[in-house]
Structures are given as C-alpha cells and as structure tokens.
Amino acid sequence: MLRSQRAKTLKGAFTINHQKQNLLIGKSCLPIDDVITTGSTISEAAIKTFLSADALQVNVVCFASARY
Numbered sequence: 858m859l860r861s862q863r864a865k866t867l868k869g870a871f872t873i874n875h876q877k878q879n880l881l882i883g884k885s886c887l888p889i890d891d892v893i894t895t896g897s898t899i900s901e902a903a904i905k906t907f908l909s910a911d912a913l914q915v916n917v918v919c920f921a922s923a924r925y
Contacts, residue, residue, distance in 0.1 A: 863897040871902040873910040881907060885914040893922040 873881065888903040899917050907915045
C-alpha cells in the first residue's frame with residue numbers, strides 16, 4: 858500500500874476518550890509501535906490525536922522500521 862493510501866485509510870481512525878482527555882493535557886506521551894513502515898500510524902495516532910488532545914509533547918518508540 859502506498860504512503861498516501863495508508864494515510865487516507867488511517868485518517869480519523871484514532872480518538873481520545875473525552876472522559877480521559879484531562880490525563881493528557883500538558884503531559885508528554887510515549888506511544889510504542891512495533892514496526893514503522895510508512896509512518897502513517899504514528900503520524901495519525903501519536904502526533905495528530907495526542908497533540909489535538911492538548912498533550913504537551915509526543916515522542917515515539919519503535920522496534921523496527923522498513924525502508925522504502
């Protein structure tokens with residue numbers, strides 16, 4: 858799957874539980890992904906979702922990445 862297709866597929870796929878959102882406000886988050894291929898999951902889930910929930914900072918840990 859191409860990067861643009863993957864990004865389109867994941868758009869809006871992740872949400873923050875509004876009752877728990879206050880736990881993220883002003884905090885640093887550390888999502889963990891097993892393999893980063895296109896970066897779309899990390900971009901959509903971690904960066905867009907957490908930052909839109911007012912997290913202060915998002916760092917990512919992954920165990921492997923694929924090269925294109």
